[in-house]
Amino acid sequence: xxxxxxxxxxxxxxxxxxxAGIQGLFAAYQLAKRGQKTLLLEQFPLxxxxxxxxxxxxxxxxxxxxxxxxxxxxxxxxxxxxxEAEAGVKLYRPTPMLVLGHxxxxxxxxxxxxxxxxxxxxxxxxxxxxxxxxxxFYPHGxxxxxxxxxxxxxxxxxxxxxxxxxxQRQGGTVHDGEKVLNILPGALVTVSTSQGEYQxxxxxxxxxxxxxxxxxxxxxxxxxxxxRISVCYWKAKGQGHGSHRSLEQFPCFxxxxxxxxxxxxxxLPSDEYPGLVKICYHHGSPVDxxxxxxxxxxxxxxxxxxxxxxxxxxxxxxxxxPAVQERCLYTNTPDEDFVLDRxxxxxxxxxxxxxxxxxxxxxxxIGKILxxxxxxxxxxxxxxxxxxSRFSTPSxxxx
Ligand SMILES: Cc1cc2nc3c(=O)[nH]c(=O)nc-3n(C[C@H](O)[C@H](O)[C@H](O)COP(=O)(O)OP(=O)(O)OC[C@H]3O[C@@H](n4cnc5c(N)ncnc54)[C@H](O)[C@@H]3O)c2cc1C
Numbered sequence: 001x002x003x004x005x006x007x008x009x010x011x012x013x014x015x016x017x018x019x020a021g022i023q024g025l026f027a028a029y030q031l032a033k034r035g036q037k038t039l040l041l042e043q044f045p046l047x048x049x050x051x052x053x054x055x056x057x058x059x060x061x062x063x064x065x066x067x068x069x070x071x072x073x074x075x076x077x078x079x080x081x082x083x084e085a086e087a088g089v090k091l092y093r094p095t096p097m098l099v100l101g102h103x104x105x106x107x108x109x110x111x112x113x114x115x116x117x118x119x120x121x122x123x124x125x126x127x128x129x130x131x132x133x134x135x136x137f138y139p140h141g142x143x144x145x146x147x148x149x150x151x152x153x154x155x156x157x158x159x160x161x162x163x164x165x166x167x168q169r170q171g172g173t174v175h176d177g178e179k180v181l182n183i184l185p186g187a188l189v190t191v192s193t194s195q196g197e198y199q200x201x202x203x204x205x206x207x208x209x210x211x212x213x214x215x216x217x218x219x220x221x222x223x224x225x226x227x228r229i230s231v232c233y234w235k236a237k238g239q240g241h242g243s244h245r246s247l248e249q250f251p252c253f254x255x256x257x258x259x260x261x262x263x264x265x266x267x268l269p270s271d272e273y274p275g276l277v278k279i280c281y282h283h284g285s286p287v288d289x290x291x292x293x294x295x296x297x298x299x300x301x302x303x304x305x306x307x308x309x310x311x312x313x314x315x316x317x318x319x320x321x322p323a324v325q326e327r328c329l330y331t332n333t334p335d336e337d338f339v340l341d342r343x344x345x346x347x348x349x350x351x352x353x354x355x356x357x358x359x360x361x362x363x364x365x366i367g368k369i370l371x372x373x374x375x376x377x378x379x380x381x382x383x384x385x386x387x388x389s390r391f392s393t394p395s396x397x398x399x
Contacts, residue, residue: 014202022160023363030371057154057268059252073362122148279307332357
């Protein structure tokens with residue numbers, strides 16, 4: 001598809017979506033399902049590994065301290081199942097998720113209370129009970145675990161392909177290898193790309209770490225921080241050390257406010273590298289998404305060292321050196337809540353951004369919300385936590 005010449009194709013659409021990560025794909029798919037003639041523009045040839053959505057695995061879970069995320073997850077699970085059925089592809093494997101924390105820690109308590117309040121199937125584990133059920137985890141004085149039994153592993157790359165296929169099956173058009181260079185607002189939005197010019201009644205911007213580049217000519221800059229995340233895969237120590245009887249049985253886990261950690265650590269059984277588990281720090285170093293290899297030394301986060309300390313302390317059955325190290329990008333907001341909103345001035349331009357390292361599981365619902373906003377509808381959810389106006393100082397040049 002990259003480099004294709006579109007002579008003769010209509011350049012006028014009902015909707016254009018910029019960015020074919022998981023959020024743009026779902027937004028485009030929803031628009032096409034609603035009968036909108038939709039163009040999805042992606043700067044890189046698909047599939048690619050330079051954004052936030054690539055990889056084999058992502059955690060899906062209901063457990064969140066915030067009620068508004070738990071509410072959205074109810075629909076997200078239904079929509080993932082509907083996509084599986086429509087595409088005829090398995091996209092999810094149930095896998096329990098442990099939340100590890102100190103029983104007195106407010107963040108851990110928030111998880112426990114919201115799990116109870118929303119009747120999420122769950123079990124609580126003392127360190128002894130945890131050792132019996134999930135050997136290999138060693139909580140320390142006063143720490144414990146609570147599980148989310150609704151959780152699982154989403155097959156991320158398969159999901160990307162499935163949504164793209166269903167979008168195209170609905171009549172949607174994908175132009176990959178075609179970078180959006182400029183957006184001119186108006187009743188008909190004009191989008192200039194590396195290969196041409198298009199117009200549409202509505203535009204959805206889901207450009208991940210590149211979002212502010214596209215918003216600059218629209219007089220808007222959001223407090224979005226692209227971060228480089230070290231994606232580390234770990235192997236079990238040799239037979240005999242034996243705390244990990246079987247890494248295939250390894251649960252998903254998330255640390256919640258463990259002492260000594262400014263940010264949390266999470267892990268999941270690895271589909272990328274059989275026999276290894278994937279454990280990452282939920283934070284990273286500020287980076288330019290076009291130059292992910294160049295980090296400013298002053299702001300570099302010692303994420304791999306933090307992970308090594310975590311593995312030594314909590315998962316001593318694993319080798320404390322990552323066997324494989326890759327990278328991926330987050331786009332963080334200051335409060336780690338998403339941006340799902342209309343442009344403050346150009347109401348037919350919709351922005352979905354700032355997914356802060358936890359947006360994949362929500363993508364079917366986010367796509368639906370972005371579609372509804374772009375059609376001038378009011379989504380079912382209270383979108384106050386996701387509005388642009390919550391930022392005290394978004395720079396709104398020329399608004
Ligand atoms: C290591 C890692 C682990 C994660 N784990 C989880 C997890 O367990 N559970 C979970 O729910 N979430 C998780 N996430 C977060 C989740 O993956 C992201 O929130 C989600 O993928 C964000 O998708 P996106 O579509 O916004 O961004 P992206 O995937 O980055 O997509 C944006 C797209 O826009 C394109 N684009 C940008 N500018 C232009 C332009 N000018 N013209 C055309 N195209 C353009 C880009 O090329 C890119 O393809 C994780 C993320 C990482 C990195």
